[in-house]
Amino acid sequence: MNVEPLSFMEAIVRRVQLNEQDKELLKQEADWGKTIAPQMADIFYDYLGRDEEMNAILNAKEGRIHRLRETFIQWFYEMFTGIDGWGKAYADCRWKIGLVHVRTGIGPQHVVPAMAVVVTAVGQQLRRDHKPEVLSDALSKICMIDLAFIEQAYSEALLQETGWTQALFQRLIAKGAAQV
Amino acid sequence: MAINVTKLEMTLQQFVANASNVQGAALVSPDGLTLASSLPGGMDEERVAAMSAAMLSLGERIGRELNRGDIARILVEGEQGYGILTSCTEEAVFLILADHNAKLGVINLEIKNVIGELRKQLLGLAQPVGL
Numbered sequence: 001m002n003v004e005p006l007s008f009m010e011a012i013v014r015r016v017q018l019n020e021q022d023k024e025l026l027k028q029e030a031d032w033g034k035t036i037a038p039q040m041a042d043i044f045y046d047y048l049g050r051d052e053e054m055n056a057i058l059n060a061k062e063g064r065i066h067r068l069r070e071t072f073i074q075w076f077y078e079m080f081t082g083i084d085g086w087g088k089a090y091a092d093c094r095w096k097i098g099l100v101h102v103r104t105g106i107g108p109q110h111v112v113p114a115m116a117v118v119v120t121a122v123g124q125q126l127r128r129d130h131k132p133e134v135l136s137d138a139l140s141k142i143c144m145i146d147l148a149f150i151e152q153a154y155s156e157a158l159l160q161e162t163g164w165t166q167a168l169f170q171r172l173i174a175k176g177a178a179q180v
Numbered sequence: 181m182a183i184n185v186t187k188l189e190m191t192l193q194q195f196v197a198n199a200s201n202v203q204g205a206a207l208v209s210p211d212g213l214t215l216a217s218s219l220p221g222g223m224d225e226e227r228v229a230a231m232s233a234a235m236l237s238l239g240e241r242i243g244r245e246l247n248r249g250d251i252a253r254i255l256v257e258g259e260q261g262y263g264i265l266t267s268c269t270e271e272a273v274f275l276i277l278a279d280h281n282a283k284l285g286v287i288n289l290e291i292k293n294v295i296g297e298l299r300k301q302l303l304g305l306a307q308p309v310g311l
Contacts, residue, residue, distance in 0.1 A: 163237035168212040172234050175227045 003156050005091035012148045013086065022138035026080045029135055033080035036125050041072040043121045047114055054110050071097075079142045094146055098153025108151045115147050188216035188301055191294065199290040201282035203261070206275045207268060207298060208232045215272055232275045236265055266291050269302050
């Protein structure tokens with residue numbers, strides 16, 4: 001494995017500028033997050049279910065959609081708790097989620113718009129419940145971190161399968177992109 | 181020992197000029213960087229190097245997956261000729277391009293001969309690894 005999950009997360013945390021205030025706020029609102037998680041799962045899977053390709057993936061195996069929904073609820077709650085304060089356990093968990101997405105064929109092109117739907121829905125719920133706007137910002141940052149894990153998992157899977165190094169992969173696609 | 185790039189380039193140029201039906205040659209790193217090359221005009225050296233390294237890695241991966249042991253050579257045969265990748269050292273892979281009239285037996289002998297020389301220049305007498 002080229003990527004070490006914790007190091008990767010630390011880099012992304014810096015990039016999205018998730019700070020201690022964000023983390024504290026998220027922890028304070030963890031109960032609220034747990035309450036709205038099933039509702040967010042409904043919105044998320046309703047959105048995905050309307051996409052023909054995604055619907056086929058979600059229902060490819062019996063019970064998959066139910067299991068994914070349960071995973072979503074747990075994932076959503078963990079965005080507030082940070083599991084171990086957004087440390088190694090959180091990074092490992094997000095890395096595994098990324099790999100599950102790769103295995104099930106749910107790519108970034110599916111997850112990115114779906115994540116945007118979640119961010120929007122959370123924002124609306126947050127206003128209805130009179131929660132501070134900064135909570136929305138903090139959640140958006142966490143969502144971006146988790147999204148980065150899913151995208152990185154795809155790159156990692158490609159590198160493992162081809163035996164290419166990260167440097168070769170970047171060189172190859174950079175040269176390829178130059179020809180497009 | 182420092183690598184004499186000019187000498188490497190000269191060796192490749194001589195190889196391309198003298199070997200039958202050979203149109204180009206390059207020495208590339210596993211990361212897809214060009215170490216030396218003598219390629220036909222209009223061919224992007226950096227792209228050739230990246231493609232060669234990518235093909236090498238995939239070939240090794242396929243070799244492992246299909247239990248083929250160490251891979252000696254990767255050959256691409258097209259209507260216009262051949263692309264052949266052969267191990268040189270752990271840090272260098274040798275690519276040659278030959279036209280469709282090339283006799284593979286002769287080409288393989290030519291490659292064997294020039295690789296001996298390239299190895300000496302790269303690492304003294306480094307052992308070939310992989311590919």
